[in-house]
Amino acid sequence: xxxxxxxxEDDAWLAELYQTAxxxxxxxxxxxxxxxxxxxxxxxxxxDIDLIILDMFLPEHNGIExxxxxxxxxDINIIPVIVLSSVYKHDxxxxxxxxxxxGVVKYLYKPSTxxxxxxxxxxxxxxxxxx
Amino acid sequence: xxGANNDEFPNxxxxxxxxxxxxxxxxxxxxxxxxxxxxxxxxxxPSQYKQYVQRIQFSSDRLLGLVDSILRGYELEQHMLELNLxxxxxxxxxxxxxxxxxxxxxxxxxxxxxxxxxHNQTVMADKGxxxxxxxxxxxxxxxxxxxxxTIELEARLRRGQAQLVIKDYGLGIKKTDLKKLxxxxxxxxxxxxxxxxxxxxxxxxxxxxxxxxxxSLELTRRKxxxxxxxxxxxxxxxxxxxx
Numbered sequence: 001x002x003x004x005x006x007x008x009e010d011d012a013w014l015a016e017l018y019q020t021a022x023x024x025x026x027x028x029x030x031x032x033x034x035x036x037x038x039x040x041x042x043x044x045x046x047x048d049i050d051l052i053i054l055d056m057f058l059p060e061h062n063g064i065e066x067x068x069x070x071x072x073x074x075d076i077n078i079i080p081v082i083v084l085s086s087v088y089k090h091d092x093x094x095x096x097x098x099x100x101x102x103g104v105v106k107y108l109y110k111p112s113t114x115x116x117x118x119x120x121x122x123x124x125x126x127x128x129x130x131x
Numbered sequence: 132x133x134g135a136n137n138d139e140f141p142n143x144x145x146x147x148x149x150x151x152x153x154x155x156x157x158x159x160x161x162x163x164x165x166x167x168x169x170x171x172x173x174x175x176x177p178s179q180y181k182q183y184v185q186r187i188q189f190s191s192d193r194l195l196g197l198v199d200s201i202l203r204g205y206e207l208e209q210h211m212l213e214l215n216l217x218x219x220x221x222x223x224x225x226x227x228x229x230x231x232x233x234x235x236x237x238x239x240x241x242x243x244x245x246x247x248x249x250h251n252q253t254v255m256a257d258k259g260x261x262x263x264x265x266x267x268x269x270x271x272x273x274x275x276x277x278x279x280x281t282i283e284l285e286a287r288l289r290r291g292q293a294q295l296v297i298k299d300y301g302l303g304i305k306k307t308d309l310k311k312l313x314x315x316x317x318x319x320x321x322x323x324x325x326x327x328x329x330x331x332x333x334x335x336x337x338x339x340x341x342x343x344x345x346x347s348l349e350l351t352r353r354k355x356x357x358x359x360x361x362x363x364x365x366x367x368x369x370x371x372x373x374x
Binding site: 011012013014017018020021024034059086087110111114115116 | 154157158160161162164165166168169174179186238239240275277278
C-alpha cells in the first residue's frame, strides 16, 4: 500500500507516534501539520494527498474551521477525512449530513484509538475509495 | 461553522466539574495508552523504546501533577485543606516546576527560561499548594504559547511583596474573556464545544490556592501574550505582621 496521508495534530508527541507507527507498519507517507493553516499549505504543495487525519482542537483555527475552509476548495474537497478527537462526536452538535458535507468519512474517539486501530481504519477507507 | 447544541452540554456544577476534570486528564492518558501499545511491537528499535518509556514517565508525572492540583482545589472547597505555611524560595520552586514541565514545552519546540534573581528572599507558602499553582500556570502557558516561543519565569520584588511571573508569548486572551477567566468553569473563546476546553478549572484552582496562602493572582494582557503574576507575602513580612 502506498498512501499519502496528511496528519493534522498539534501534539508533537502524538503526531510523531502516529507518523512512526503508520510509516513503519505500512509504508505510508505521512505529512504532518501542527495547525490548520499549515495543513492548507501542505495541501497546496502536495496535490496527491489520499487521506487527511484531523484533530479538532488546534491552535488559532480549529478543526471545524479547517473543514469549512477545505470544503470551499473545490479542487481538493474530495479528499476523505478521518477525524481523530478527544471529544465525542455528538458534542459538536452537527448532524451526519454536515459531517458528510465536510468529507468526514469516519470519526474516531482519540483516547480509545490505538495507532493500529487507526491503521485498520485507514486501510478500510483507502480500499473503499479505490473501489 | 456548525453550532453546538447547548442542550447536550453538562449543566449542573457537578456535571461540569466531571466533564472538565475528565477532559483535563484525557490528553496525557491518550499519549500513555498510545505509546504503551507501540511498546508491545517487538520490532521497535531500542532508542525509540527508551524514548517512548521516557515519554510515558513524563506523561504519568504530568498526570499526577494535574490530579494533585485538582484534589487540592477540591479539599479547599470542602474546607478540608490544611495549609502548612513556611518560608520557601520562590526561585527554587520556579526552577523545580520548569524542570518538571520542560519535556512538555520541548515537544512544541518551546523554551522555558528561568531568570536569575538578585535577591534571596523567601515567601510564606504551602509547598504543595505553591507547586500546584505554578504547575497549573506553567502548564497553561505551554498549552497556549506559540511553537518555538520562550516562556519566561521570574521571581522578583514588587510593592514590598514577592511576585512570581509566568510570561508567555502566545495567542493572547481576548479582553472580553478576562472577567470570566478565573471563574470555576470560565472559558476562553476556544474551539467548540466550549465546556470541554481545559483552561477554566486549572486557573480557578490556581487563584483559590494563591488566595488561601494570603496572596493574589493577577493577569496582565499584552499584544503578544499574557503574564500571570502570583503575589505572595515575603516570609519576613509575615513574621513582622504576626508580631
